[in-house]
Amino acid sequence: MAALPKRIIKETERLISDPVPGITAYPDEANLRAFTVTMNGPDSSPYEKGIFDLELYLPDDYPMCPPKVRFLTKIYHPNIDKLGRICLDVLKDNWSPALQIRTILLSIQALLASPNPDDPLANDVADDWKKDEPKAIEVAKEWTAKYAKAKE
Amino acid sequence: MSEEGSIDYDFDEDEASDFSFESDYDDQNDNMIDTPIESPKDKTDISKLAKFKKWTTKEFINENFINAAVKLQNLQLPQCNLEDLLIMLHQLKWQSEEVINNYYDNYDKLMNDCGIPKVKNNVIKEKLEYSCPICCEEYDNIKTFQLSCGHEYCINCYHSYLKTQLTNGQLIRCIDTSCNLTIPHLLTQEIFDLFSQDVRDPAQDFFEVPTANSKYAHNMLLSSAARSYINSKKSKYKWCPAPDCENLVELVDNYALHLDNDDDDFDEYLSDEESTLLDPSTNNVKDKSKSPSVDRPIDISLTPIVSCGTDHQFCYNCQYENHLPCPCNIVRSWIKKCKDDSETANWIEANTHNCPKCLNSIEKNGGCNHMTCRTCNYEFCWICFKEWSIHGSQFFKCNNFDKSEKDAIELNQKQKRVSLQRYLHYYKRFAVHESSMKGDMKALDKINQRMESFMSEQSKQNLSNLSWTDVQFLKDAFKALTNGRKTLKWSYCFGFYMKELIFAEVFEQTQEHLNRVVEDLSKIVEEINDKKNNDRSTELIMKNKKALISLTNAVTKGQQSLIQCAESGLKEERLKFDLSI
Numbered sequence: 001m002a003a004l005p006k007r008i009i010k011e012t013e014r015l016i017s018d019p020v021p022g023i024t025a026y027p028d029e030a031n032l033r034a035f036t037v038t039m040n041g042p043d044s045s046p047y048e049k050g051i052f053d054l055e056l057y058l059p060d061d062y063p064m065c066p067p068k069v070r071f072l073t074k075i076y077h078p079n080i081d082k083l084g085r086i087c088l089d090v091l092k093d094n095w096s097p098a099l100q101i102r103t104i105l106l107s108i109q110a111l112l113a114s115p116n117p118d119d120p121l122a123n124d125v126a127d128d129w130k131k132d133e134p135k136a137i138e139v140a141k142e143w144t145a146k147y148a149k150a151k152e
Numbered sequence: 153m154s155e156e157g158s159i160d161y162d163f164d165e166d167e168a169s170d171f172s173f174e175s176d177y178d179d180q181n182d183n184m185i186d187t188p189i190e191s192p193k194d195k196t197d198i199s200k201l202a203k204f205k206k207w208t209t210k211e212f213i214n215e216n217f218i219n220a221a222v223k224l225q226n227l228q229l230p231q232c233n234l235e236d237l238l239i240m241l242h243q244l245k246w247q248s249e250e251v252i253n254n255y256y257d258n259y260d261k262l263m264n265d266c267g268i269p270k271v272k273n274n275v276i277k278e279k280l281e282y283s284c285p286i287c288c289e290e291y292d293n294i295k296t297f298q299l300s301c302g303h304e305y306c307i308n309c310y311h312s313y314l315k316t317q318l319t320n321g322q323l324i325r326c327i328d329t330s331c332n333l334t335i336p337h338l339l340t341q342e343i344f345d346l347f348s349q350d351v352r353d354p355a356q357d358f359f360e361v362p363t364a365n366s367k368y369a370h371n372m373l374l375s376s377a378a379r380s381y382i383n384s385k386k387s388k389y390k391w392c393p394a395p396d397c398e399n400l401v402e403l404v405d406n407y408a409l410h411l412d413n414d415d416d417d418f419d420e421y422l423s424d425e426e427s428t429l430l431d432p433s434t435n436n437v438k439d440k441s442k443s444p445s446v447d448r449p450i451d452i453s454l455t456p457i458v459s460c461g462t463d464h465q466f467c468y469n470c471q472y473e474n475h476l477p478c479p480c481n482i483v484r485s486w487i488k489k490c491k492d493d494s495e496t497a498n499w500i501e502a503n504t505h506n507c508p509k510c511l512n513s514i515e516k517n518g519g520c521n522h523m524t525c526r527t528c529n530y531e532f533c534w535i536c537f538k539e540w541s542i543h544g545s546q547f548f549k550c551n552n553f554d555k556s557e558k559d560a561i562e563l564n565q566k567q568k569r570v571s572l573q574r575y576l577h578y579y580k581r582f583a584v585h586e587s588s589m590k591g592d593m594k595a596l597d598k599i600n601q602r603m604e605s606f607m608s609e610q611s612k613q614n615l616s617n618l619s620w621t622d623v624q625f626l627k628d629a630f631k632a633l634t635n636g637r638k639t640l641k642w643s644y645c646f647g648f649y650m651k652e653l654i655f656a657e658v659f660e661q662t663q664e665h666l667n668r669v670v671e672d673l674s675k676i677v678e679e680i681n682d683k684k685n686n687d688r689s690t691e692l693i694m695k696n697k698k699a700l701i702s703l704t705n706a707v708t709k710g711q712q713s714l715i716q717c718a719e720s721g722l723k724e725e726r727l728k729f730d731l732s733i
């Protein structure tokens with residue numbers, strides 16, 4: 001494997017020494033471009049008290065191209081589909097090499113705090129959300145309690 | 153920047169609205185459309201339908217992007233410089249009107265959207281020590297780049313950034329996420345050029361007076377913008393489908409041209425069309441507004457065959473090579489069938505490379521299908537593998553699927569096998585002419601090169617005064633042979649779907665004639681090119697000049713009559729297709 005770019009080394013060091021509150025991110029020993037991420041559901045959101053697992057991968061052309069991020073824990077959210085893929089502008093067209101892993105993770109956390117059903121990825125969830133928001137929030141809470149439990 | 157007021161157009165402005173583009177190696181073509189049929193009737197037919205215009209990518213950028221900016225500067229917005237105008241046009245999707253309106257109605261918003269600052273200070277710096285926040289490298293001795301905002305990054309990062317941004321064809325902004333400033337078009341190229349290996353020919357630059365157009369001549373951002381602009385207007389512009397060709401054709405005026413699939417929904421179109429044609433008896437029940445042409449006889453003279461600036465003919469509707477005598481829907485069925493049956497086709501490829509007599513393997517180099525085995529000297533036809541000498545006789549038909557053979561098979565085998573056999577028969581001929589076309593092209597290329605070096609040698613030594621017009625016949629032969637083969641190739645697709653009506657025999661005879669003259673012409677080309685004749689190839693060319701010219705004419709005529717035969721046959725419904733095959 002080619003030597004790890006300085007940029008990735010620096011970002012990794014900072015993620016560990018100065019972690020984002022409510023988020024952990026550790027590189028895999030076998031592949032330093034692959035990270036295991038956990039994210040606490042934001043307070044006063046349907047995902048509160050949940051702990052979500054994500055995977056994050058830095059492609060070869062990072063930071064010119066955005067990291068690839070996916071939820072591993074099942075989640076009921078209009079911008080996250082069944083496979084855990086996330087619809088977020090900074091992960092696509094609005095990516096800039098000036099952004100970092102930590103800024104991306106913060107953006108994802110913000111997306112959990114304020115779902116956007118008008119720009120949906122999971123159409124059925126977005127429809128539920130628009131039709132009956134209180135009910136959709138209930139389902140999201142149920143899923144959080146059921147799937148996003150802390151591991152022993 | 154006001155010197156840019158004097159513009160030097162790459163091509164004459166008066167003629168820019170018409171066809172004045174010089175093609176690379178061919179004579180100027182002042183026809184709006186270049187059908188393979190030279191009859192004036194067909195030209196007027198097509199021009200009754202639509203008017204087309206040919207572009208190279210470079211001409212397209214010059215006219216629609218650079219000249220648009222130059223015009224704005226000269227006429228409406230002389231206070232702006234060319235770089236800013238290009239950015240405004242780019243931001244507003246190259247609509248000059250929009251630029252003028254926005255400039256006067258909402259100047260501040262326009263400048264902000266375009267990322268144009270009031271004071272400009274874009275710099276590429278040389279630094280002895282620099283630590284870049286993007287790549288985190290600590291450099292000693294590095295170039296950095298910053299726009300007027302002062303967001304500075306190393307040139308390596310900016311270069312990689314530009315490369316990834318180039319794909320979407322949009323304006324490229326400062327790397328900083330909160331910063332909207334745009335990198336001007338010339339600067340993007342300046343950064344690319346810092347990393348470019350190939351040095352441009354200084355002689356070329358020396359003769360070129362720097363103009364607005366030449367300054368942007370190799371601008372990668374404009375090329376990428378052109379690509380996405382053209383791709384976003386699919387019914388108005390079509391890229392030439394020839395490999396490595398970067399020309400396009402614009403539909404300037406559409407009087408009555410009916411285009412099938414503007415939305416690229418090819419499969420949907422196909423199934424719809426197919427189902428209607430499959431069962432003609434249901435035509436009366438079907439909604440006619442959906443397929444208005446089904447009841448009328450097919451008119452292939454309405455096929456929108458256009459040609460690009462370098463003379464590649466293609467169908468504007470299918471965006472596929474000139475497929476006459478086949479109408480578009482037949483072509484679609486055929487392409488689909490060939491895709492579905494590609495395994496069988498591979499089988500043929502693998503099994504037909506031996507001499508039918510001595511079974512030694514034979515390599516086919518040129519395009520000619522009149523083969524002579526190098527081992528046993530047996531002369532045979534590459535297509536039907538029968539003896540070549542019988543091909544001249546009246547009764548022999550290389551192109552015809554033998555009905556007695558078919559009857560025999562029908563008796564013994566299932567229907568399915570016959571239809572496969574039948575398909576293989578036509579597919580093989582289709583494929584052979586396709587690959588022969590490539591062989592012909594290679595051979596003719598070689599001849600052309602030899603002729604050119606011979607001529608320059610002759611004129612250097614003042615030995616003869618051969619002029620280019622004296623060897624025009626070679627180019628004509630090249631064109632006739634390629635076009636003849638193409639028509640021949642598609643005539644086998646035609647044959648595959650053709651119903652067995654009496655007039656079909658006339659079509660097949662015309663086809664056989666074209667086959668014959670094409671192979672004769674191809675044979676001469678191959679002989680001239682034979683390694684044995686290496687040192688006297690130019691002598692052979694001049695010696696065969698007469699034969700080449702007359703065969704060129706014969707091929708062109710044969711091609712025309714085959715297409716005309718198909719055209720009139722279909723119009724008068726003496727020829728019909730059966731798409732259920």
Ligand SMILES: [Zn+2]
Nearest residue numbers: 284287306309
């Ligand atoms: Zn850098």
Ligand SMILES: [Zn+2]
Nearest residue numbers: 301303326331
């Ligand atoms: Zn900036």
Ligand SMILES: [Zn+2]
Nearest residue numbers: 392397460464
């Ligand atoms: Zn072309």
Ligand SMILES: [Zn+2]
Nearest residue numbers: 467469470480
């Ligand atoms: Zn077509």
Ligand SMILES: [Zn+2]
Nearest residue numbers: 507510525528
């Ligand atoms: Zn042999």
Ligand SMILES: [Zn+2]
Nearest residue numbers: 533535536550
């Ligand atoms: Zn034959």
